[in-house]
Amino acid sequence: MAMNLTRRNFLKTASIAAASVPLSRVAAKAESGVVKKPLAAPGSFKNTKTVVGGVCEMCFWRCQLVGKVRDGRLLKLEGNPKSIDNGVSLCARGNGGVAMLYDPDRLKYPLKNVGKRGEPKWERISWTEALDICGSKLKAIVDQHGAKSIAVFPHGSSAKYPMDFFERTVGTPNVSEASFFQCRGVRDMAYITTLEIAPDENVDMANAKVIFLTGSHLGENVHVSHLKGYLKGLERGAKLVVLDPRFSAAASKADIWVPIKPGTDTAMLLAIMNYLVENKKYAVDFVEEYGEGFEQFAAGIKEWTLERAAAECEVPAAQIKQIADLLAANMPNVAIHPGRHVTWYGNDFQRERALACLTGLLGAIDVKGGLVKPIGPKGLKGTNWPQSEGHGEGNLREMEDVHHFHPPGTPTELIRDAAISGQPYPIKGCVIWGQNMIQTLPGQEKTIKMLEQMDFVLCADVMPTDVTMYADILLPDCSYLEKYDYIKSGTQWDLSAEHQQYIAPRMALVEPGFERKDCVWITNEIAKRMGYGDKIPVASQEEMMAKVLEGAGLTLDKIREEGGIHIQPGEAPYGKNDYLIVHFFSEDLGEYEYPAIPTYIPVEPPPAGYMRMLYGRTPLHTFNRSINNPWLIHEAPINPVWVNDKVAARLGLKNGDTVRLVNQDGVESRTTTVVKVTPGIREDSVYLYHGYGTRNKEMTFSVDKGVDDSSLITKIAIDPETGAHGLRNNFVKLVKVG
């Protein structure tokens, strides 16, 4: 079946993609939030030992670190000078890792909730008691209802091992990673369907003549080596085109900023492509060689004249033409950025398909400046779990006959619906490992309802966050600075530099504090108590790492001696497109009755008196995970709501006014924030940083600061092809307080 092929391709490409992270040896200009040089105060790090092998996880880009350690205490983090990825640069959050490590609010001991879910009363218990409870409760649920009565909500490195245990050994299909269903899964599936590759962010911006960003607020979205490539491209003279309803950091650097009407990007992409086709300004030879279904595609997008898109997107037709001409004049060396957080409106697969088709139409694949497939290090057996790469294929997925192009795992909404309704089967056990479902998922009430009907909720975390309030047993995981749980590997990003690859296993920089334990130990102990002791693949995190490295002929000790990173010769990835087919028309999609050519699906407009609520990143935080970090919350204590200056004047709002947000369903924000009046946002929208408005009082530095955007996302949109959540279909008005 076509979809099987697609999923196999995904697994194949996902493992390649995991090993293909951009790098640049050349230091670039500092961007907002990026610290170029270590900020060493003279003399303050005397008598410290430099410990190598750190891999950051303040976000998921995983820059390579060294730690300055004295008497077993970490004093400072720096980029690993051996890194050919981030080099000595870390972003503000990466530097802030030290403050996370010693945050007094962190989880220290296993805890049992003797109060209610959502209103916990914690009792400190021993590991033995905690593990006995987890093992017996989860086993009882599996015995009574079967393996699929367990749901797993993982995210991040430390969640991979437990996720694999529950998915492969216990055998539940109900696994939903935030990175897939609320982030980039739509992109990966749309690109695999169109170009047969999962793109990651492997777009060669450093060598591009034009960089084209749809959303992607680079500079606020901070991933160090990715920013290096982007800034290097700009330094070398690339033209920058930014589609964003807001004057983002990227828009401020743009040659062409398009303050597009939210939700209409696909219309504009279709008009650009139609113009290129009609005027034969596309890569004709490339399309002839690699394209499939081009005629149907060309005929299908014919209705998308510049004028029609101009009206839909509220952008001058001349500007759309200008962008199309700029792309045509510089093809194939154009970086059409595939985006990362793409779960916007519930029609996002189509926008990502359109971006992939535009990339193909311009021949911008495996060429300088285009979408490339870097060739990563060989021999590594997966990145964490010795036995598998990615999610299982053979599981029984009764809920699967919808969203046929869903990323690996099960769409979150299907799991929530099943748990609440008990159909098609009961879901009574919940494992939450590194996912703050309360802030990460839209429809908080639904998440809470799901959690409340569980027989047992296990949560492993490093902090007491909003989701940990719903745990029955709360386990203190080691942070990324105290454990071995991931191998970061990558290859050349700036292809004009030397071709090299690297392998950087995460090694603990300090011993775990208090009673914290790592994911392998915790999972194994639960596995034994559930009756799977004989299926345990490795006894320790170090053994897990050793098994993965074995295939590449490496050991942790050898890499430690090499400075924490193994570097080897690589290959230039240009001109390697033998795998390539550009499915302008997708028979696979047609077979399942989804639009077979990229199609614009309009979104609902804001009701009178309301503005669309948009959100994004601050360079100083990662979602909610860094919000309690004493250094970072000090620098960015609140998420002001951006309001257009004309609108503010009409509403009588001034800069700094305190407001509450109320959405279209009458849901009010629990907390307040301040107004930021600016011409840098469209009149139909407001904007705020995601991750604020923590309600857990145990987060003493951040509780109640700012507004939680997720609490206002009560209208849920689902992307039909993938089942992923659309998060930008909610509307708010601002109510002045005081």
Ligand SMILES: Nc1nc2c(c(=O)[nH]1)N[C@H]1C(S)=C(S)[C@@H](COP(=O)(O)OP(=O)(O)OC[C@H]3O[C@@H](n4cnc5c(=O)[nH]c(N)nc54)[C@H](O)[C@@H]3O)O[C@H]1N2
């Ligand atoms: N500092 C920091 N950096 C991070 C993270 C973090 O938490 N903190 N998280 C990382 C992760 S996991 C991800 S996925 C990425 C996310 O970062 P991106 O992938 O860049 O996220 P986007 O949603 O594309 O970008 C948000 C921008 O989209 C604009 N926008 C909103 N609606 C529309 C629309 O309809 N059309 C267009 N064209 N633009 C629109 C917003 O105004 C905003 O400027 O960031 C990564 N980098």
Ligand SMILES: Nc1nc2c(c(=O)[nH]1)N[C@H]1C(S)=C(S)[C@@H](COP(=O)(O)OP(=O)(O)OC[C@H]3O[C@@H](n4cnc5c(=O)[nH]c(N)nc54)[C@H](O)[C@@H]3O)O[C@H]1N2
């Ligand atoms: N409204 C709204 N929703 C969004 C987004 C948005 O911009 N707006 N962004 C979406 C995107 S792009 C993404 S990627 C997701 C992110 O979604 P999440 O990954 O859920 O976001 P985080 O805030 O990082 O929360 C992760 C949890 O993991 C914990 N944690 C951190 N390190 C460790 C560790 O080592 N071990 C364990 N066990 N736990 C750890 C944190 O304390 C926190 O409780 O959110 C998505 N949802």
Ligand code: SF4
């Ligand atoms: S971009 Fe910043 S937070 Fe993310 S891994 Fe790198 S240093 Fe850490």
Ligand SMILES: [Mo]
């Ligand atoms: Mo994300």
